Amino acid sequence: IxxxxxxxxxxxxxxxxxxxxxxxxxxxxxxxxxxxxxxxGRSRNDQCAVDLHMYVRKAVVEMGELIVDMQKALIETAEKYSDVIMPGYTHLQRAQPVLFGHHMMAYFSMLERDFDRLLIV
Structure with a gap:
């Protein structure tokens, strides 16, 4: 089956x-x-809860793998364009200049935080 x-x-x-x-x-x-x-001898409600827990654990592992792949791509992009200067934005307006590599690594850090939260599940 x-x-x-x-x-x-x-x-x-x-x-x-x-x-x-x-x-x-x-x-x-x-x-x-x-x-x-x-x-x-098994409650259907308990069985459904266990099934959901097993599904979520598998989904978390898959999502974690995708996050790691995305982080690798962000590192590669940050290294490739490490010298490129771009405008940083504050309140949707251009502010100080920042390096594109640093901008990419900000997304890396956000994903790292999300990954850490997934590990709690």
Whole structure:
């Protein structure tokens, strides 16, 4: 069943309410009455909370990898254009001149802060 879900080949039925009921129905079809006891001793609410937690942990790892990739690109860009001068802005108006590399590293720092917050999840 997991392999079919991973491949996108599992036939979900919206009439069965959620993933848990779809899996239980499939197990019951495959192995008989014993498939209906899959949830014995487990609260559906607890199971949904655990499923959500597992999904979020996986998503956080994927998001963290994307942040690291973006930070690498920002470092490369900052190094490539380290001598380029650009206007810094205050209240949407041009202010003091800044190096483009420093401007890119400001975004690096913002992403670093976001990454640190993701690690708390």
């Amino acid at each position: 997991k392999n079919q879900i991973d491949k996108g080949e599992f036939p979900f039925s919206v009439a069965l309410e959620d993933i848990h009921m779809n899996i239980e129905k499939r197990l019951t079809d495959d192995i008989g009455e014993a498939g209906g006891r899959l949830h014995t």
